[in-house]
Structure formats: structure tokens, C-alpha cells
Amino acid sequence: MVERWQEALKRFEGKALLGVLAWGLMASAAGANPMDAAVTPIASEVNSVYNLILWITGGLFVGVWAVMGYALWKFRYRKDRKVNDFHGNLTLEVVWTVIPVILLIIISVPAFRVLQFTEYAPKDISETVEVIGHQFFWEYRYPDSSITIANQPLRLPVGQNIRLLVTSDDVIHNFSVPAFGFKQDAIPGRVNERWVRVDKAGTYDGYCAALCGALHANMLFKVEAMEPEAYAAWKAENQKAAAAPTGPVTQEQLMAAGEKLYASNCASCHQVNGQGLPGVFPPLANSDWFDKTDKNAHIDVMLNGLRGEITVNGQKYNGVMPGFGHLSDLDLAAIATYERNAWGNNHGVITPEEVKALRK
Amino acid sequence: MSTAAHAQAGHPHPLKTSLWDWITTTDHKKIGIMYLILALFSFFVGGLFALLVRLQLWRPDAGILSPDVYNQMLTMHATVMIFLAVIPLLTGFGNYAVPLMLGAKDMAFPRLNNVAFWINAAAAIVLMSAFAMGGSAAAGWTSYPPLSGGIFSPGRGVDIWILGIHLAGISSILGGVNFIVTIINMRAPGMSLHKMPLFCWTWLVTAWLQVIATPVLAGVLTMLLFDRNLGTSFFRPEAGGDPVLWQHLFWFYSHPAVYIMILSAFGIVSEIIPIFSKKHIFGYLAIAYSSVAIGILGFLVWAHHMFASGIDVRARTIFSVLTMLIAVPTGIKIFSWVATLWGGNIRLTSAMLFAVGFVAFFLIGGLDGIFLAIIPVDIQLTHTYWVVAHIHYVLFAGSIMAIMAAAYYWFPKMFGRMLNETMGKWHFWLTIVSMNVTFFPMHFLGVQGMPRRYYTYPAEFAFWNTTETIAAFVMGFAQLIFVYNVIVSLRKGEKAPDDPWEGKTLEWTVSSPPPSHNFDTMPVIK
Numbered sequence A: 001m002v003e004r005w006q007e008a009l010k011r012f013e014g015k016a017l018l019g020v021l022a023w024g025l026m027a028s029a030a031g032a033n034p035m036d037a038a039v040t041p042i043a044s045e046v047n048s049v050y051n052l053i054l055w056i057t058g059g060l061f062v063g064v065w066a067v068m069g070y071a072l073w074k075f076r077y078r079k080d081r082k083v084n085d086f087h088g089n090l091t092l093e094v095v096w097t098v099i100p101v102i103l104l105i106i107i108s109v110p111a112f113r114v115l116q117f118t119e120y121a122p123k124d125i126s127e128t129v130e131v132i133g134h135q136f137f138w139e140y141r142y143p144d145s146s147i148t149i150a151n152q153p154l155r156l157p158v159g160q161n162i163r164l165l166v167t168s169d170d171v172i173h174n175f176s177v178p179a180f181g182f183k184q185d186a187i188p189g190r191v192n193e194r195w196v197r198v199d200k201a202g203t204y205d206g207y208c209a210a211l212c213g214a215l216h217a218n219m220l221f222k223v224e225a226m227e228p229e230a231y232a233a234w235k236a237e238n239q240k241a242a243a244a245p246t247g248p249v250t251q252e253q254l255m256a257a258g259e260k261l262y263a264s265n266c267a268s269c270h271q272v273n274g275q276g277l278p279g280v281f282p283p284l285a286n287s288d289w290f291d292k293t294d295k296n297a298h299i300d301v302m303l304n305g306l307r308g309e310i311t312v313n314g315q316k317y318n319g320v321m322p323g324f325g326h327l328s329d330l331d332l333a334a335i336a337t338y339e340r341n342a343w344g345n346n347h348g349v350i351t352p353e354e355v356k357a358l359r360k
Numbered sequence B: 001m002s003t004a005a006h007a008q009a010g011h012p013h014p015l016k017t018s019l020w021d022w023i024t025t026t027d028h029k030k031i032g033i034m035y036l037i038l039a040l041f042s043f044f045v046g047g048l049f050a051l052l053v054r055l056q057l058w059r060p061d062a063g064i065l066s067p068d069v070y071n072q073m074l075t076m077h078a079t080v081m082i083f084l085a086v087i088p089l090l091t092g093f094g095n096y097a098v099p100l101m102l103g104a105k106d107m108a109f110p111r112l113n114n115v116a117f118w119i120n121a122a123a124a125i126v127l128m129s130a131f132a133m134g135g136s137a138a139a140g141w142t143s144y145p146p147l148s149g150g151i152f153s154p155g156r157g158v159d160i161w162i163l164g165i166h167l168a169g170i171s172s173i174l175g176g177v178n179f180i181v182t183i184i185n186m187r188a189p190g191m192s193l194h195k196m197p198l199f200c201w202t203w204l205v206t207a208w209l210q211v212i213a214t215p216v217l218a219g220v221l222t223m224l225l226f227d228r229n230l231g232t233s234f235f236r237p238e239a240g241g242d243p244v245l246w247q248h249l250f251w252f253y254s255h256p257a258v259y260i261m262i263l264s265a266f267g268i269v270s271e272i273i274p275i276f277s278k279k280h281i282f283g284y285l286a287i288a289y290s291s292v293a294i295g296i297l298g299f300l301v302w303a304h305h306m307f308a309s310g311i312d313v314r315a316r317t318i319f320s321v322l323t324m325l326i327a328v329p330t331g332i333k334i335f336s337w338v339a340t341l342w343g344g345n346i347r348l349t350s351a352m353l354f355a356v357g358f359v360a361f362f363l364i365g366g367l368d369g370i371f372l373a374i375i376p377v378d379i380q381l382t383h384t385y386w387v388v389a390h391i392h393y394v395l396f397a398g399s400i401m402a403i404m405a406a407a408y409y410w411f412p413k414m415f416g417r418m419l420n421e422t423m424g425k426w427h428f429w430l431t432i433v434s435m436n437v438t439f440f441p442m443h444f445l446g447v448q449g450m451p452r453r454y455y456t457y458p459a460e461f462a463f464w465n466t467t468e469t470i471a472a473f474v475m476g477f478a479q480l481i482f483v484y485n486v487i488v489s490l491r492k493g494e495k496a497p498d499d500p501w502e503g504k505t506l507e508w509t510v511s512s513p514p515p516s517h518n519f520d521t522m523p524v525i526k
Helices: A002-029 A041-074 A090-119 A228-243 A251-265 A295-304 A329-341 A352-358 B003-008 B019-024 B028-056 B067-102 B110-132 B157-185 B198-229 B243-277 B284-297 B313-325 B327-341 B350-373 B375-381 B385-415 B421-439 B441-448 B459-492
Strands: A127-134 A137-142 A147-150 A154-157 A161-168 A173-177 A182-186 A192-197 A202-208 A221-226 A310-312 A315-317
Touching: A002 B421, A002 B441, A041 A090, A041 B327, A041 B350, A041 B375, A090 B313, A090 B327, A090 B375, A127 A154, A127 A173, A127 A182, A147 A228, A154 A228, A161 A173, A161 A182, A182 A192, A182 B375, A221 A228, A251 A329, A295 A329, A295 A352, A329 A352, B028 B067, B028 B110, B028 B385, B028 B459, B067 B110, B067 B157, B067 B198, B067 B243, B067 B385, B110 B157, B157 B198, B198 B243, B198 B284, B243 B284, B243 B327, B243 B350, B243 B385, B284 B327, B313 B327, B313 B350, B313 B375, B327 B350, B350 B375, B350 B385, B350 B421, B385 B421, B385 B441, B385 B459, B421 B441, B421 B459, B441 B459
Parallel strands: A127 A161, A154 A221
Antiparallel strands: A127 A137, A137 A147, A161 A192, A173 A182, A173 A202, A202 A221, A310 A315
């Protein structure tokens, strides 16, 4: 029995190592590097340093494996082998101390130059955009244009230097766009600055890259880099929307708009079916919270968030809900009305005026 | 002869004694074995958590664990592996072998040694108890506030985690003191520091790291405990505190902690490779002093874990330069181990396979770390799976493989039986293949931008995630071969001679297992 395992081992051993190496080599050829598209000058510069390090470390890896592999084969056990017990050699030791230092210097020179480039924004910044992380969505403010958006793509103009001011409203998040060649921690109580110039129009994937709670993996976002005319048009449209007065609206209109707004703003926690997540996010469907509280409490939560322990349908919740005061009165009224009347609920309408009255 | 009769004859069997004797023992050999048993069990618990994580990641939206439980699993996987598995496994081998290698009859403080072990056991109980008390901490083993603070981690999980780590830390400090005093004071006559085995050198440096760094961890844990429960505002920005302060203080300990986990692994490999090459170690002094250099530099690089946090670029630059420097003493070691093989007569026993495997694959972890030392490249790769690849290459392909090498090397000495070599080789080869298929593709995911600590992911990351999950399960089961080998060999293994490997250090001059007082006459080193 043991002999069978020993025989099998002999056949497995050599193949195992060769197999791993071959697979590793093939696999390394695969795999896309988002910086290869050189969408921003930062990506292209960082990529060049990355590739330099890749060649150097790749060379070191091959070199060490070659020497070690050769030694394991050439000096494998033979009963009659005479050992050469050399255990010091000044030249060798000096060489293999100095060469790594030289390699590190070769890497450092471009690395620190690229660091300067990425860290110090150019003088001609055309606009500042604020990026605010929340559990579990991103909010963007364009102070020059008085635009605030959330839960939608970050729009940036192509070809212009933008300053990004990154912070958070609650826990540490991280604003990461691999195609741009950087990421930045979003820390409450602190504003971290980065600059970016997007040279190619397109839509780029973004991720929250710092563990921020249960739905850390659900804070995916997009950045839309637009040609200047399209960017200007988008801005104009958004400014108009913010300024437009809200006329009388029907419950049907509020429900229809509210359903969409609920899906994009609230469903990630409270779920599309309003069931929430037991113990984590309270349910809204058939929720006794609406019986225990009045409309103003609902509006207050939507505007300012809610923290501290509450009990809903007999279950305790002790989480943090962020405020959504960045949404318009109309949008909040729509969401609140939808929540109060969907899924078999029947708790009446909330109007935009009622929301506006409670804003501080 | 029965145990009792044996005892009456004045020669108690070294291993067959009562449970109470084991619980209260001050014998470093028994304490070492207890550390190893508890830590091996913890290794499987931490491994179970990892397999649950990988199961959830086998495909996007797998729905096997809820997001909150997933975060508990990733938190406790790392916590258990660091504080209950790797550090105590190395402590177990250190406890067992260092006094023997020094020619001493025990550690300097045998009773303290016993206390340190039981505090470690208490830490294990406290940490695991969280699962019965509403769930463990779920903010990562790095526990950054405000996520780990009272508002965003309500409940007891983080508080219990803090208390558990405090206990592990106390054990570490007490153990560190013991090792330092033993190594400085209890070497056999004639054993100058320059004649001391390299495993003892690396333990000397490790012990200093434990003693100096761990109190800072204790401080920062207490600060978080106070913020959570007493209304202080060390880290709470709404009250004027600074979340980044946690990061500085936490990493001031946790960076030296990674050297605590690797230095004695370097020591193990430095003992095993020469023996199975039938040569002296190449560059003994270089390996000894490069370990000291790594220990010192290890205190000066903590903020390389914070390159994306927004701290001043001039400070980051200094940390980057110091981090790059660590590559030099590490490279010296790797080249010295390869040079030791050169011109030797190499026997590839299981112990030697794992030791050589360490050199071959820890190398990958060292090289991918260079990318992380360079700030602009780190900013692209940090918080992604590249870092997960790096840490698992240095900790699994590194520390754990060295620990396995130590197990195959010292098992005959500890238990008087040989481990089965065929099973050992199967263990090695299955581990090598599965480990590389599990962790190497994480480099690709990191370059593609997949962040860490994600319970689900977009479809473009699915291929490598599925691959890694399958390989991780193979890796997990491969470790059971070792457990089976231990159980079978303890009962029916070939009896081990005093010196099965033609070793050069003092433990091989006494019986297997050694008598309880180690040496009949004090060895004298010429």
C-alpha cells in the first residue's frame, strides 16, 4: 500500500513543480492592467514604474530559481559525493549586497519623480469636485455650479485638470478608479486632495476600496468622462433641475417617481421588496415603525439620518442611516410616499412642501 | 514497565505523565508541545474561516454568507491566524528547541513560561467566545475606527476582540522576556553569541520585537476600548479625534509583528538547509546581523501601510526609502541559503523540501512587496488583492512552510518517533501546487483593481476567484495529511534515534525525547 503511494509520488513530484511553473507563466500572460489604456497621465506614469519593477523583480525571480534549481539538481544526494563546505566568500557577499542597492536606486529615481507628478497638482486646475463617501454610496458636489448628486456617475470633463477633495461622512471609505492610476482614502474629519486629468472620454469603473461595513462591496460607481460640450450641457440640466419649483403633484406621480428613486437610493439597504436585512437594516414593508411614528419623524430621518437603537416588528436595530438631505424636496417626498404606500403599506402621502418645512 | 513502576525507578517516562502534570508543568519541552497543539488546532479553525470566505467567493453573489457574517469571517481568519496560530506555533518551536540548543536545562523563568502559555489559551477562549455572544468583530483584523467604534460596530464583538488580543499580547510580552534572558544568560560555557545557532539569534531579535512593540498595541487597543465605552475621543472625528492616529499606533506594533512572524522562520530554515546539504550555513554572521538589521528597520517603516491615507508626502517618502532598505538584508539571506546548497550533498527529506520550498516561494512574497514599497505603485495596488497575495506568500509560503519544516525536523526529537516520509512528501507537493494556484492569481486580481474584503464582486473577476476557491479547498485538505501522519506516527512510527539527521546542534546529542533535565552533564563548547 505504502509502495503504491511512493510510486505515485515519484510520478507526481517532478510534474507538480513543472506544472505549477508552466501554469504560472501562462497565467501571467493573461490578466488586464487597467493602466495600460493610459486614460490619465497619472495612469501612464505609474504604469511605467510598475512595469520597470515587474521586469526587475521578474529577472531576480528567474535568476534565483535558476541557480537554486541547478544546485538542487547538481548537488543532489550521492553516497560518494565530496562536499565543498565553502561557507563564506567576501566578493560574493559584497556583490549581492551592492547589486540590490543599485537596483533599488534604479527603481527609486523614476518612482520619486512620478510621486512628485501624482502628488502635486498642476497650477491650472479648472474645477474642484468634492467626493464624499457614505455607507453605502458616493455623493459628489460641484461647488462652482452648486450641483450635488449622489448614487449616480461622477461626471468629469475630458482634458481638464480637476482637483478632487475626498472625504467621508461616516467611516473610512476609499475612492478607487483603477483606470485612473490612483485611489484615495475618504476619512471623516479630514479632506484628502488628488488631481486628475482624464484624456479619453468614456465610462470607468470605480470601487470603494476600504472596508466600510456590511455593504462595502456594493459601493461600486462609475466615472463618466465627457467632452466639454456634453459636460456643460449636463451641468446646465442639473442646475435647472435644482432651481425648478415644484408644482402640485398627485400621489400617482409621487409613487411612480418614488419607486425609481427608492430603487437607486434606498434599496441597497432596505431591499427592493422593502424587507431590509434582519438585525441590520429595518424593514419598511408592513413595518410597525410607521404606526409608532408620524410623518415628521419620517421626513426627519430622510433629511438627517438616524442612529441609535430602535425596535421594528419586534427586532432590535442599532445601525446608522445616513441623511439624504442632498436630494430635492420633490425627490424626498416621492421616496417617502412610495415607502408609505408600497408593499401593502397604507400610510398616506408626504408632499414636497412638508419636506421643505422641516429642512433646517 | 508500567508508568508507575517506571516513575518509582526514578526515571519517569518523559511523555507519559498525568494531565495535571502537563497543566502545571514548568518544563519548556512540555510547554512547547502544548503551544504547538493549541496553535495547530487554531490553525485549522483559522483555516475553516478562510474556506468559508473562499466558499462565499466561489462565484459572484454566491449568497452563502450574509455580508456581516462574511466580514466576521475575514476578521477572525486573520486574527486567529496571526495571534493564535503563527505566533504561538513559532513560540512552541522556540520554547522546545532554544534551551536545548543553548545547552540549558530550561528557560530562565520556567513558571513564567507556564503562565504565558495559559494566558495564550485564555486569549483563544476569549476571542472565540464572541461567536456565542452576538457575533465577533467584523471590522477587519486592522479594526480601523470609525468602523470599529461604538457607533458603527455596536454590540460586544469589538470589545471582546480587544480583550482577547490584550491577553495574547500579555502572553507575547512575558514570553519575549523569557527568551531574551534565557538567550543572554543561559548559554553553555564556550557558546559565545557568535557560536550560537541561528535559530537562537532570530529568537533573540524576535523576543526584543515582542517586548518593545506589543505594549504599544496594548495602548492603542485600550484607547479604542475607552472610545467605545467611556466617551473618550482619541479616534472619533465628531469629537475632535483622529482616525488616522489609530493607524499610526496600530501599525507601529503590527509592522514589527510581521517580523515577529518571519524572523524565527528564517532561523528554522537556517538550521535545516545546512544539515540536509551536509555543509555549514553560508554567511553565518551575515544572516545573524541581517536579522538584527531587519528587527531595527522593522520599527521604522509602519506608515507604508498608510500610503493612501493622505499623510504628508515628505513623511511617506521617508517611510518608502526605509521600506526599500529592508530588501537588502532579506536578499542577503536568500542568497546565503542558496549558496549553502551549492557544493553540498543534498537530501530532500520532507523537512528539507519545506525549507527549500520556503526559499523558493517566500521569494515571491518578498518581490511583490517591492511594488508596495514604491508609493505611486502602492497607491494603485493597496487595498486590493495584490496585498492579499503578498501577505499570503510571506505568511503561508513563508512562515507556515518554515513551521512545517520545523515539524518534520524536530518531531523525532520531541516524540521519539519518525514521521512517515512518503506522507510528508505528498503533503509537501499537494501544498505547493494548491498554494500557488490559490494565491498567485491574486496578483492579477489586484492589478485589475479588485478590492480586498469584498463579499461579492463584478463578473470580470469571477474566473480567478472560482479557481482560487477550488485550490484553497485542496490546500485545506492537504494539511490533513500532516495531522494523519502525526497521529499514525505517534502510535506506530519508526523509533527515532538520538540524531536521525546528523545534526550539528546540541539537541541532537541527547535522547529522543530528551530526559526532563535535558543534559546529564553541562555541555562545553570549544
